Amino acid sequence: MSRTALRHHxxxxxxxxxxxxxxxxxxxxxxxxxxxxxxxxxxxxxxxxGKPWVGLQNYRDLLDSGSxxxxxxxxxxxxxxxxxxxxxxxxxxIPLLLSLLLNQKFAGRTFFRAVVFTPFVLxxxxxxxxxxxxxxxxxxxxxGILNGVGLPKVDWLTTQPQAWITIVIMTIWWxxxxxxxxxxxxxxxxxxxLYEAAELDGAGRWARFRFVTVPGLRNVFLFxxxxxxxxxxxxxxxxxxxxKGGPGDSTTTAIxxxxxxxxxxFRMGTAAAMSYMLALALAIISIANFLIMRERKPS
Amino acid sequence: MxxxxxxxxxxxxxxxxxEPGGRARRRRAHSRTSVGPLTYVAMTAISLIFVLPLxxxxxxxxxxxxxxxxxxxxxxxxxxxxxxxxxxFDDPANPVYTWLFNSLVVAVLHMLLNLVVAAMAAYALxxxxxxxxxxxxxxxxxxxxxxxxxxxxxxxxxxxxxxxxDSYWALVVPGAAGAFGVFFLRQFFxxxxxxxxxxxxxxxxxxxxxxxxxxxxxxxxxLVTLAVLSFLGSWNDFVWPVFVLFSPDKMTLAxxxxxxxxxxxxxxxxxxxxxxxxxxxVLILYVVVQRYVIEGVANSGLKG
Numbered sequence: 280m281s282r283t284a285l286r287h288h289x290x291x292x293x294x295x296x297x298x299x300x301x302x303x304x305x306x307x308x309x310x311x312x313x314x315x316x317x318x319x320x321x322x323x324x325x326x327x328x329g330k331p332w333v334g335l336q337n338y339r340d341l342l343d344s345g346s347x348x349x350x351x352x353x354x355x356x357x358x359x360x361x362x363x364x365x366x367x368x369x370x371x372x373i374p375l376l377l378s379l380l381l382n383q384k385f386a387g388r389t390f391f392r393a394v395v396f397t398p399f400v401l402x403x404x405x406x407x408x409x410x411x412x413x414x415x416x417x418x419x420x421x422x423g424i425l426n427g428v429g430l431p432k433v434d435w436l437t438t439q440p441q442a443w444i445t446i447v448i449m450t451i452w453w454x455x456x457x458x459x460x461x462x463x464x465x466x467x468x469x470x471x472x473l474y475e476a477a478e479l480d481g482a483g484r485w486a487r488f489r490f491v492t493v494p495g496l497r498n499v500f501l502f503x504x505x506x507x508x509x510x511x512x513x514x515x516x517x518x519x520x521x522x523k524g525g526p527g528d529s530t531t532t533a534i535x536x537x538x539x540x541x542x543x544x545f546r547m548g549t550a551a552a553m554s555y556m557l558a559l560a561l562a563i564i565s566i567a568n569f570l571i572m573r574e575r576k577p578s
Numbered sequence: 579m580x581x582x583x584x585x586x587x588x589x590x591x592x593x594x595x596x597e598p599g600g601r602a603r604r605r606r607a608h609s610r611t612s613v614g615p616l617t618y619v620a621m622t623a624i625s626l627i628f629v630l631p632l633x634x635x636x637x638x639x640x641x642x643x644x645x646x647x648x649x650x651x652x653x654x655x656x657x658x659x660x661x662x663x664x665x666x667f668d669d670p671a672n673p674v675y676t677w678l679f680n681s682l683v684v685a686v687l688h689m690l691l692n693l694v695v696a697a698m699a700a701y702a703l704x705x706x707x708x709x710x711x712x713x714x715x716x717x718x719x720x721x722x723x724x725x726x727x728x729x730x731x732x733x734x735x736x737x738x739x740x741x742x743x744d745s746y747w748a749l750v751v752p753g754a755a756g757a758f759g760v761f762f763l764r765q766f767f768x769x770x771x772x773x774x775x776x777x778x779x780x781x782x783x784x785x786x787x788x789x790x791x792x793x794x795x796x797x798x799x800x801l802v803t804l805a806v807l808s809f810l811g812s813w814n815d816f817v818w819p820v821f822v823l824f825s826p827d828k829m830t831l832a833x834x835x836x837x838x839x840x841x842x843x844x845x846x847x848x849x850x851x852x853x854x855x856x857x858x859x860v861l862i863l864y865v866v867v868q869r870y871v872i873e874g875v876a877n878s879g880l881k882g
Contacts, residue, residue: 288706288784288785289785290708292702292706292785293702293706293707293708293711294708296698296699296701296702296706296785296789297698297699297702297703297714299694299695299698299699300695300696300698300699300755300760301699301714303695303751303752303754303755304717304718304721304755304757306736306755307729307733307736307751307752307755308721308724308729308755308756308757309717309721310732311728311729311732311733311736312721312724312728312729312732314732314735315728315729315731315732318731318732318735323731325735325738377624380617380620380621380624381621383613383617384613385613385617385618385621387618387621391621391624391625392872393868393872394625394628394629395624395625395628396868396871396872396875397628397629397632397861397864398628398632400810400814400860400861400863400864400871401814401856401857401860401861402813402814402815402816402831402832402856402860403814403816403832404814404816404831404832404833404835404836404853404856405835405853405856405857407835407836407839408835408838408839408849408850408852408853409631409632409634409635409850409853410631411839411849412635412638412846412849412850413631413634415844415846417647417649417844418646418647418648418649418844418846420634420651423649423650423651424651426649426650427650427651452627452628452631456628457875460872460875460876461875461876463876464876464877509725512725513725513726513727515816515817516816516817519816519820519836520836520839534727534817537727537730538730538817538821541730541731541734542730542731542734542821547731547734547735550730550731551731551732554727554728554730554731555728557725557727558724558725558727558728561725562723
């Protein structure tokens with residue numbers, strides 16, 4: 280009865296409701312996703328009137344070590360991969376530990392949760408400027424403290440691996456609250472009965488963590504790892520502000536390489552091809568990640 | 579989803595009606611253990627890691643340039659000065675307060691557009707049956723799997739064609755195509771009992787009246803959450819504005835700060851003043867609506 284009653288709107292009404300959104304969806308997401316492929320098959324120089332069809336040449340160039348774009352592209356891919364590899368473990372484990380701490384019952388826990396989350400509401404530009412000052416090799420607070428306790432100064436921004444370390448530290452400080460809040464929500468969704476049963480069976484703290492918390496958090500964990508890999512693969516603002524992609528081009532990321540090619544050099548066909556290659560790499564990593572985590576299902 | 583929602587909403591009583599009931603609350607109580615002073619020591623230390631850098635940023639803005647560059651580190655200013663704030667006021671190449679205004683206008687317009695189009699679409703998707711509904715839903719889910727950088731090149735061309743480069747519109751409109759808001763609101767609309775709308779229907783109300791007079795007022799918590807997330811997302815967006823805005827007077831704070839840093843490099847009071855101008859509005863917003871922000875994130879499991 281209720282279903283039929285609700286169908287008493289004019290047949291056109293639902294289309295009027297979705298129309299504004301659908302116009303945006305088609306213009307700025309669906310259309311571009313398809314049109315980008317078309318661009319990647321052309322020599323799409325923004326500054327030139329003619330955009331000749333080149334077939335798969337842009338993709339071939341990306342794979343041909345003799346082409347001009349080969350080094351910037353793979354350097355960006357490699358650097359992005361390095362950042363994902365070194366940042367994701369910290370960005371997952373530290374928030375997990377933090378959420379375990381915050382999941383205890385104590386006065387002021389919502390306050391602490393809010394404090395931990397605070398940096399995430401700031402933009403990468405604010406945090407980047409702040410960390411550029413904190414980690415300034417000559418006058419920054421960090422080297423000032425190191426100096427004060429008799430340790431040598433560290434060249435945080437212009438040598439490697441220090442530049443990566445600085446970028447990773449900044450990313451941890453900036454985004455840790457996000458994953459912590461998601462883990463916390465997962466922890467608080469775990470049924471208390473399981474903990475009680477485990478306790479009655481004589482399980483200690485560690486056993487309860489290992490056999491109740493860990494399996495219970497599996498889906499949240501998979502979600503956090505996947506979204507963190509994707510977020511880290513989008514690295515752009517931190518090196519753009521802190522290191523300008525340097526020293527050399529050692530922190531120039533895939534997105535920086537792509538935007539340099541397409542939005543600074545205006546060779547948008549190659550840049551579009553780069554974006555699809557990066558998306559393909561991310562899709563493969565996400566699927567692999569999903570399959571690996573699923574196989575470890577407890578029997 | 580229901581579990582995460584119950585956790586976050588339990589902080590205030592505001593939307594406890596959406597809770598599955600007291601059972602969940604009692605269960606949670608068991609999962610916590612009481613703690614000793616060590617936890618407070620640890621939590622205070624951790625909190626300082628997050629708070630001290632922000633205080634350092636603020637304190638630096640009141641220092642002279644030489645104080646900010648002093649070695650050994652000088653914590654308190656030898657003389658308090660507002661020089662940094664007047665410098666960013668007077669520099670026509672880096673008009674930080676114009677950027678502040680631009681950021682506010684852009685974020686508010688983006689938020690409004692996002693709310694209106696997402697709420698309308700979400701209402702149709704949660705309450706009406708129409709040909710193409712499943713197709714639309716499938717496309718929406720598919721967009722969640724496509725990374726944002728795919729759209730940079732084609733959307734840049736679109737901005738150029740529409741004459742939107744170097745204008746507010748490039749930041750206000752394209753982002754409102756994102757599917758997150760539609761999913762987020764649809765999820766909430768589905769939790770509203772249909773009986774209210776049905777009785778209004780019997781009273782002769784049309785779909786638009788039901789939507790604006792019944793559904794939207796009942797959805798205030800979800801709308802506020804989406805509004806805040808949408809505002810913050812726009813305020814903090816970086817990559818896209820860096821490339822679509824060029825003129826000093828058209829920029830927003832995020833890309834503007836990068837040029838400010840380029841212009842003043844190690845004049846850190848000025849650089850930190852720029853960062854502070856960008857940080858303070860969102861920090862105030864966060865203090866006021868902290869609950870909605872964290873609730874939105876805790877619920878973002880559906881963001882995929």
